[in-house]
Amino acid sequence: MLAGLPNLVADEELPAANALLQLVEWTTTAVGPLAGGAIAAASGPHLAYWVNAGTFALSAALVAAIPAGLLQSDRPIGRGHWGDLADGYRAVRSSPALMCVLVAWSTVMLASGFVNVAEVFLAKRSYNAGDFGFGLLWAGTGVGLIIGGLAASELINRDLGAAYVRFLALFAIGIGCAAAAPDVWVGAAAMVVAGVGNGAAVVGNIMFVQRGAPDRIRGRAFTLLMSANYAVLGFAFVAAGPVTNAIGARWAYAAAAGAIGVATGIAWYFARRVAEPQVAVA
Numbered sequence: 192m193l194a195g196l197p198n199l200v201a202d203e204e205l206p207a208a209n210a211l212l213q214l215v216e217w218t219t220t221a222v223g224p225l226a227g228g229a230i231a232a233a234s235g236p237h238l239a240y241w242v243n244a245g246t247f248a249l250s251a252a253l254v255a256a257i258p259a260g261l262l263q264s265d266r267p268i269g270r271g272h273w274g275d276l277a278d279g280y281r282a283v284r285s286s287p288a289l290m291c292v293l294v295a296w297s298t299v300m301l302a303s304g305f306v307n308v309a310e311v312f313l314a315k316r317s318y319n320a321g322d323f324g325f326g327l328l329w330a331g332t333g334v335g336l337i338i339g340g341l342a343a344s345e346l347i348n349r350d351l352g353a354a355y356v357r358f359l360a361l362f363a364i365g366i367g368c369a370a371a372a373p374d375v376w377v378g379a380a381a382m383v384v385a386g387v388g389n390g391a392a393v394v395g396n397i398m399f400v401q402r403g404a405p406d407r408i409r410g411r412a413f414t415l416l417m418s419a420n421y422a423v424l425g426f427a428f429v430a431a432g433p434v435t436n437a438i439g440a441r442w443a444y445a446a447a448a449g450a451i452g453v454a455t456g457i458a459w460y461f462a463r464r465v466a467e468p469q470v471a472v473a
Contacts (some may be wrong), residue, residue, distance in 0.1 A: 197401045199410075200256070206344035209397045213340045213390065220246065283410045288403030291355070291461035292396050292416050297423045298454035299359065299392070302447035304427020305434065306366060309447075313369070313378065313440035320375035328369075331379035335365070335386015336393075343391035347398055350463030355395040359458050363451035364389030370444035403465070 200208045231239045283289040314324035337356070346354040365385025372378035404412040436445045 198456050202402075203348065205401060206347040206394065207418060209394050209401075210340045210344045211257070212393055213397075214337060217336050217340065217390075232263070243263055247427050278468045280415055282408050283415060286403040287464040288399040289353060289412055289416065289456055291465070292399050293419055295359070295454045295458040295461065296392075296396055296416075297420050298457060299362070299451055300420045300424040301427045302366070302450035304388075304445040304456070304465055305431040305443050305450075306423050308428060308431035309435045309440040309443035312435060313444060314375060317440050318375040318378055324375040324378075327379045331382035332386040332389075335383040336387075336390035337386075337393075338383070339387035339390025340394055342387070343394040346391070346468045347395060351395060351398055351402070355392060355399070356386045356459045358392040358395055358453055359451060359455040360388070361385075362392060363448050363455060364388070366444055367448035370441045370448060399465070 196208055196212070197205060201257070227239050227243070230242060253320070255457035269389050277466055283293055310328055311325050314320050314328050315322075318324050321325070321372055337394055343358070346357070362385050367383065369378045392401060401409065432445065434446075438446075
């Protein structure tokens with residue numbers, strides 16, 4: 192859907208459309224487990240599974256109503272899985288916008304792995320706030336993600352590259368402030384700030400790919416970039432455990448803030464080479 196979205200809306204509406212999609216995704220991710228738990232508690236797992244199946248059927252019906260030509264204006268013959276990935280790799284190498292997402296956001300994913308693993312220890316040990324504190328930090332992040340996603344479109348319309356650098360800088364500041372926070376309340380406020388930067392940057396990533404890749408290989412570019420980003424995130428999850436045990440949650444957060452700061456510099460290097468607007472043609 193992200194690859195086909197530029198064919199569904201005008202370019203000036205694209206940032207707002209991406210922000211809306213992210214807002215819906217984050218909201219349903221938060222509400223879905225609560226609704227599923229309530230249904231399972233009231234009627235058992237069978238009804239929950241039927242409801243889940245119904246949501247997939249509804250999604251399929253909505254997608255089927257979209258004309259196929261709008262989801263992809265150019266339909267080349269595929270060259271197999273590895274051939275398609277090679278096409279995506281060449282597209283990324285030739286585009287500063289896509290290289291920005293590959294290198295800068297992979298660095299952010301490394302930091303995000305450390306933040307996710309260390310967060311429970313930050314709440315329970317560093318802040319002495321228990322389970323409530325852990326939930327409060329997550330809630331602060333969620334609030335920030337929603338605010339960032341909603342606020343991103345206007346700044347992106349003005350200057351995508353400059354806005355993206357600012358988003359990452361805000362993300363780094365929020366994580367750094369959480370590392371230094373004296374208690375969970377200040378930490379939660381810092382995570383709101385981090386969430387704003389994170390949520391806005393996610394929309395920026397999508398815009399970079401949508402504007403930086405030709406329509407005929409945009410889906411392949413998304414596949415390659417997301418695969419690389421999540422591979423780094425998986426490695427970060429594995430590494431973050433022993434590192435957090437060795438240096439503590441606050442220092443793990445401080446290291447993550449430093450990594451996002453490095454990503455901000457990387458983003459500035461690539462983003463200043465991206466023309467505005469970066470609308471690629473096949």
